[in-house]
Amino acid sequence: MGQVTPVGRSDYALFIEGKKSGLDCSMIYLIDIDKHTSCYALLAYTKSDGPREKIGWAVFDEGDHVDGPFVAAYVSENNVDNSKKSNSANVIILKALQDQSGQFERVGLGEIITSEWFDNVPEESIRIY
Numbered sequence: 001m002g003q004v005t006p007v008g009r010s011d012y013a014l015f016i017e018g019k020k021s022g023l024d025c026s027m028i029y030l031i032d033i034d035k036h037t038s039c040y041a042l043l044a045y046t047k048s049d050g051p052r053e054k055i056g057w058a059v060f061d062e063g064d065h066v067d068g069p070f071v072a073a074y075v076s077e078n079n080v081d082n083s084k085k086s087n088s089a090n091v092i093i094l095k096a097l098q099d100q101s102g103q104f105e106r107v108g109l110g111e112i113i114t115s116e117w118f119d120n121v122p123e124e125s126i127r128i129y
Contacts, residue, residue, distance in 0.1 A: 003121040004071040030058060058093050058110030069096050077115045089115035103127045
């Protein structure tokens, strides 16, 4: 069982403001920030009436993965200062296997700045290969 949230790839998500862009407001988007390291910013709406904000980062294990679909799977919470403040969440980036519902392969890892992102994400049965 695990918590997964959809991750899209849209390099123009960084530049389009508001909900008129046609991008899914509930999805996290990968935005290429360093082509040499395959490092991506993770952007999402954090407020219903605001612009997309950087909520974390992701890096692919090998090369540049341009085709998805992807999900970010919650792994653990970082509680670096032992306080009650919101802490970040460690995630792995998974790619859905074609024609295999609930089955994924790991393609990367990352961090979401607030572990609260997963508070309302239901657990589901997944298998990672």
